[in-house]
Amino acid sequence: MDRRELADFLRSRRERISPADVGLPAGARRRTPGLRREEAAQLAYISTEYYTRLEQARAPRPSREVLAGLARALRLSDAERTHLHHLAGAPPGPPPGPSREVRQSILDLVHRLPGAAAFVTSATGEVIAWNDLAAALMEDFSALPRRDRNLMRRAFLDPCPQGRPLYGVSDVEEFARASAQRLRAVAGRYPDDPEASALVDELLGGSEEFARLWASHDVSVPPTLRKTFQHPLVGPVTVNCDVLDITERDQQLVIYTAVPGSPSEEALRLLSVVGTQRMTV
Template sequence: MDRRELAGFLRSRRERIDPADVGLPAGTRRRTPGLRREEVAQLAFISTEYYTRLEQARAPRPSREVLAGLARALRLSDVERVHLHHLAGAPPGPPPGPPREVRQSILDLLDRLPQAAAIVLSATFEIIAWNGLAAALMEDFSALPRRDRNLLRRTFLPDAAPPYGLAEPAEFARSAAHQLRATAARYPDSPEVADLIRELLTGSEEFARLWASHDVCAQPVLCKTFHHPLIGPIAVNCDVLDIADRDQRMVIYTATPGSPSAEALRLLSVVGTQRMDVPG
């Protein structure tokens, strides 16, 4: 436990918080920026005396429960929370489950890719964000319940809808199963991950066979072909950008310039998700 560094870190995080951000009145008698020590203690559900000793580098090592309370009270980011634990000599345990919240900058980036279909996948292969061209190419995700936006269920379970017209489902299935095993190791205490694996093992012999291999190295799928119900086959390049701090991936589908598939994507960007085969 690095008491001096911990004290300085807590003080700096306390001083950066505007009282209004945590629902406290600013008042007129505050002589220093940020929150008072007693306010942090109250928000973290610990005594003011103990918190004061932490900032004075005189307190014993805080428990994980206290550290969790401090991280919440001081509105720490994930990186800052991990840093807090290391300063306190109590490295954090594994995260409770794969993050699903997508950063606003990533959502903005999706909208800035008008000629590319792009989706964001969680570590369990749930589609958690997408742009309009991706919905036109694959499916209107906004009309689906969360369960039906999981690519692993769509690939392996017989009672699920097919996986969005992929022409090479076996290649994707193998890669996804291997990546899910690595996900399970990163989130050993996640009920969501455990339930998904149990469901896939019970419902799919193919998944059970791939799972039994214990492989975790997945070969990237660089090209895919989608069979659109109205336009036909659309061949796309597939590039994956890791969003490391959220354990998420952005998958970007683009067509070779000047190709029939590029023209098909251009057409889809115009018509969107509307059904062209239904009379108006």
């Protein structure tokens, strides 16, 4: 365990996070950048005294539970989480839950596909990156709270304020079935992840269809090659659907493209101009 390096690393990560980033008021007379020690300790569910000793290089080796709390509280990336464990002399095991950090090259690719609607989903079905055309075709994800960006929740519980279940897509039943199968496999890969467990419990309690599909224990997900969106502005948009696995992050890149020269290609071109400015109906 490298106590001095660990102390410096924790301090540097704490000082880069603003109170607003974690839902805390800035308050008056804040003399330190980022979070206070007591705030970081509170978010990590450890005592302020112990956290202070960590930053002073005087604490004993933290447990894996403490390291997990610190990684969560300080919003560490996957690479930072691994580094934290190595500094503490406790090489990390498998990640406790699905990654939400999108590789920069994937973000660049998503935004370099102007003629395609492209987005990235986490293992649990949360849309974690998207381009402008995906927002115009489906929904302005930036205007939604994080929990409402989950496509599995949308498929079974339909919190859609516009009254279009799953964006008016033609394969709702097939998508729901595939979502249940995918989530069953995800729950097996991340048995200790509280968010995945909470999502399963929420869907079981709110959807008889999900409960029926969940009880089948199926985990094989057939590919979807084509689907049609009933868009309120441009009408039906039929797209080819390609899904690329980002294996090391357990994520998927979804790309929707229209047949060249088709009315759907013209509809996507119109949406790329209109964007999300006239999405209300």
